[in-house]
Amino acid sequence: MTSDQLAIHTFTTKPWSIDECIENYARHGFGGISIWRETVEGEDLARVSRRLKDSGLKPVSYVRGGFFTGTTAEARRQAIDNNLRIIRDSETLGLPMIVLVCGATPGQSPRENLSQIQDSIAAILPAAENAGIRLAIEPLHPMYAGDRCAVATMADANDLCEALNHPLLGVAADVYHIWWDSKLEQEITRCAAADRLFAFHVCDFKADLEHPLLDRELPGQGLGTCARVNDLVKAAGFSGMTEVEIFSRRYWTENQHQFLEKIKAACAPLR
Template structure:
């Protein structure tokens, strides 16, 4: 059974609720960690960081950076510049982790797009180190290869991370994206100290929607506890983020969502 003190509530699990609303609900329900998204922190990330600190909340990560591939050199530079800003935002929020969702190919050249991801990380890693921020590569499920990420396995993410310092570039292990992989437990063990984050949700059968069809823990087929035990055996002892994109869940009150998340977390994670 996972310790509730490790539960981090990813802001997107409450859908359109503001960062302040989610923070207040976390405090009311005894949640100590929060995972904000960039679109919700406003124009003053330092102010958002102070608000979360005043609420007594710790920030497990900031989502998202990445999206490096682009059709032109100028556009790729814009993506890099945006990632440099995201690193500064993470530092302002007092988190040491920026989650990288690495984007699709701008054309049919998926191998070229994957090299753009490597080059993009290389362009920002020194700035991240200077700000005390680590970069977490999040491999997505292969169904997202065409529109969200050309990095779709832990094995490939590990190959990329291995080109950089283990203190600076690692992986975000999200059960929704990696549970299906026959090499998943080998790759978790291989990742070791490069496991920078662990995210949980569930895979509903039948899947109602690729993006918006994530389930509450226990409503699907993922062996969540086995995966949690594997990442812990590999050395990860940090916060565990619950990240669920589901409109039916988003239609509920934030307090109700957080209470169910906490209940399922204790019981199933």
């Protein structure tokens, strides 16, 4: 896979500002960018949008919305309001898709969390439709199911999409979170057949994680899951940009230009 087929998530190069990300991703020959909200916090979003348009990078997604669950109606209403703001910000930035990490509240059952997630997505879909922005539900690894995301499998995400049945609602498949699923091929095929496979994220999973969130690895440097999942996604018909999303305290201490070159080399064997 060539670098112009890759989009880099700005959290991958966390030490850089949004301007450094835009300038250097383009300089290194990457094709696109997915912008994390943390990277543009406090920035003039219209200015960032202009800078992005001038860069030649393809705008892929805004990360992240969601976190819909809560024990009170007021908490859930505030989450909906926050996501409506995220939709407006995504529109200002010119980013056509928002990745949803849907949330989970400790003490609630998975079914309660999933029900609240479904209701909340339904509440924000009209605003997404008005803005022409797609919403991509990202299933997270089950280790996050208690307090971060009750959507733990591709099947969970597919079920939510089927229940809401909206053309702007789909799934973001992230290797780190879904590689372990014995029904993965079936659910990727199901998702793609319904035209709901909106995004594909790569990094590798390590067996000896030092941190459950911030110790991800380059493709091919962990359990070797990327190539297999990449082949499943491509065989299902996914033709969008492959997004690189690596959270690593170790790589963040390195020279970020060298890190980007490592990403190119690691992703090159992917088809």
